[in-house]
Amino acid sequence: MREFRVALAAAALTLLAACGTAAPEQTTYQVPTAPKADATFNATDVMFLQMMVTHHQQGLEMVKLARTRGTSEQVAMLAGAIEVTQTTELEVMQGWLTGWGETTTADHHPNAHASHGGLPITGADEMAALRKATGSQFQTTFLNLLIGHQHNAVEMARMETDGGANPQVKDLANRITLSRTEQIKQMLGMVAA
Numbered sequence: 001m002r003e004f005r006v007a008l009a010a011a012a013l014t015l016l017a018a019c020g021t022a023a024p025e026q027t028t029y030q031v032p033t034a035p036k037a038d039a040t041f042n043a044t045d046v047m048f049l050q051m052m053v054t055h056h057q058q059g060l061e062m063v064k065l066a067r068t069r070g071t072s073e074q075v076a077m078l079a080g081a082i083e084v085t086q087t088t089e090l091e092v093m094q095g096w097l098t099g100w101g102e103t104t105t106a107d108h109h110p111n112a113h114a115s116h117g118g119l120p121i122t123g124a125d126e127m128a129a130l131r132k133a134t135g136s137q138f139q140t141t142f143l144n145l146l147i148g149h150q151h152n153a154v155e156m157a158r159m160e161t162d163g164g165a166n167p168q169v170k171d172l173a174n175r176i177t178l179s180r181t182e183q184i185k186q187m188l189g190m191v192a193a
Contacts, residue, residue, distance in 0.1 A: 037096040037168045044163040048173065049093045050106035051156055056090045058122060059149055062142065065130060071139045075190060082146075082183065089172070096169065122149050143187045150180040150187075 059082065066079035094104045122145055133141045153176055160173035 037099060038166055039100075040165055041100055041169065042163075042165040044160060045166045045169045046097065046100070046102050047106065048156060048160040048164060049097050049169060050102070050104065052153070052176075053090060053093050053097070053104050054106055055149075055153060055156065056086045056093070058127070059086050059146075059153075060090070061127070062122070062130065062146055062149065066139075066142050069138045069142075070135060071142070072190075075139055075143065078183070078186060078190075085179065089176075092172070140191070143191050147184055147187050147191070150184050153180045154184075 063079040063083045063086070067076055067083065071079070097104045126145055130138070130141050130145055157173035157176040157180075161170055161177070164170045164173065
């Protein structure tokens with residue numbers, strides 16, 4: 001499984017770096033060790049991580065569907081790269097929350113997190129439609145849903161960078177903002193093609 005993740009991570013780096021150009025020279029990619037989170041944190045840090053755990057779990061369900069359907073090679077590569085990235089991020093976020101003695105998931109009550117922007121996830125009806133879609137309809141539905149899903153990740157990350165206290169969590173939020181913004185650009189190009 002580790003070799004599979006490394007191969008997909010390398011593919012992700014190639015896709016993000018090249019994006020329509022010739023592939024760069026072969027490089028050795030090392031999977032980084034999970035950073036430790038400082039003991040200093042506030043409610044925004046906890047809420048961001050809890051919401052992102054739920055968000056990542058749903059995103060992983062979406063990209064795993066894309067990897068088993070008849071999507072284009074470009075979409076399948078992007079889905080694989082997202083799967084590797086979000087699996088690693090999910091493990092790190094759950095580790096930080098557990099290390100702080102916090103639960104790893106957010107309360108799903110509709111009014112529970114209104115002051116934090118709610119819990120923006122893709123709706124049950126939209127997920128059901130994605131699961132039922134086939135052929136080119138699946139790819140179009142997948143890309144459109146994932147664009148919205150990754151936009152929600154950027155919004156939650158901005159909440160963290162504005163109000164969080166933990167430097168590692170804020171750094172993760174900044175990286176999420178950059179990577180998801182780039183993914184959205186790529187997917188918009190795929191939808192337009």
